[in-house]
Amino acid sequence: xxxxxxxLTVYYGGTFDPIHNAHLAIAxxxxxxxxxxxxxxxxxxxxxxxxxxxxxxxRAQMVALAIAGVPGLELDTIExxxxxxxxxxxxxxxxxxxxxxxxxxxxRPLAWLIGGDSLASLQQWHRWTELFELAHVIVVARPGxxxxxxxxxxxRNCVRGGQWCTDAQQLRIHPQGCLYALPLPLQDGSxxxxxxxxxxxxxxxGLVPAAVADYLEQQQLYRxxxx
Numbered sequence: 001x002x003x004x005x006x007x008l009t010v011y012y013g014g015t016f017d018p019i020h021n022a023h024l025a026i027a028x029x030x031x032x033x034x035x036x037x038x039x040x041x042x043x044x045x046x047x048x049x050x051x052x053x054x055x056x057x058x059r060a061q062m063v064a065l066a067i068a069g070v071p072g073l074e075l076d077t078i079e080x081x082x083x084x085x086x087x088x089x090x091x092x093x094x095x096x097x098x099x100x101x102x103x104x105x106x107x108r109p110l111a112w113l114i115g116g117d118s119l120a121s122l123q124q125w126h127r128w129t130e131l132f133e134l135a136h137v138i139v140v141a142r143p144g145x146x147x148x149x150x151x152x153x154x155x156r157n158c159v160r161g162g163q164w165c166t167d168a169q170q171l172r173i174h175p176q177g178c179l180y181a182l183p184l185p186l187q188d189g190s191x192x193x194x195x196x197x198x199x200x201x202x203x204x205x206g207l208v209p210a211a212v213a214d215y216l217e218q219q220q221l222y223r224x225x226x227x
Contacts, residue, residue: 005172008034010138011076011100012113013041013093015191016059018216019066020208022189026140029184030113031072034138034168038113039076040067044083044091053195054221056080065211078103092126097134109175111136116145123154132158136171136178140186147181155179198222 010030016023019040027038042059054062060077067073078099079091093112100110112135114122119139122128131137137159141147148155149164156162160170160177170178189207197204199222204213216222 005169006107006109008036008109008111008172009104010034010036010038010111010113011041011096011135012038013043013079013096016040016042016063017054017191018059018062018194018208018212018221020189020191020194020212021206022187024066024070024209025187026113026184027067027073028070030138030140030182033182033184034171036111037072037074039074041076041079041096044079054219056083058219058221062212062215065215066209068211090126094125094127094130094134097131101134107175109136109172110134111138111171111178111180113138113140115140116142116147119147120145123152129158132160132177132179135176136165136174136180138171138180138182141181141183142186151179195222199224 012027012030014023023040027040030036031038040063042056042063044056057080060075060080064075067075079096082095082099083089083091097110097112104110112131114137116139125131139147150156151159151163159179160174165171165178165180168180171180194204194207197207198216204216208216
């Protein structure tokens with residue numbers, strides 16, 4: 001990376017219900033591969049998924065615990081703060097990126113991180129074409145989800161150059177508009193597996209950071225209450 005290159009900030013949105021080791025592996029992998037700052041953005045009210053099992057405040061606290069002391073990773077509660085202002089209206093990525101641009105300016109390179117499965121449904125997202133007017137989109141390839149080559153026409157018309165970006169330096173040269181694929185060795189793990197383990201009374205020490213495991217115990221999250 002050139003010393004004159006502007007810094008790249010990658011925003012990693014998710015429910016994080018709860019954050020687990022595979023989430024952390026992705027965040028650290030992106031940080032290292034792109035020499036980027038990675039901001040983890042807990043969703044307040046995801047429009048595409050069921051209501052989370054933990055409160056927004058609890059999920060944000062678990063993210064903070066998971067990344068404490070990890071260089072290059074930060075918690076960003078922009079969606080939670082907006083939900084408080086707008087009284088629980090659905091939280092859309094395009095709204096988050098619009099607010100980030102208002103906060104960070106329009107010359108700074110920003111990127112939104114998604115998985116290959118999300119790319120397949122991207123055209124169903126709210127005002128999806130505007131995403132590329134506001135940020136780059138970085139796609140982490142997942143096993144069993146090959147990325148489209150060439151891009152579908154609707155997507156090709158939205159991205160810079162009409163094709164996949166193959167040079168990571170372009171993510172710094174331009175503030176937005178690139179679609180970049182980042183191959184990472186992905187770690188097994190899912191939030192549903194953590195919730196199921198907790199509900200079954202099984203240990204989760206190998207699935208989540210120790211501080212998160214302690215928090216789950218303290219808050220009695222995801223447990224099956226009877227009686």
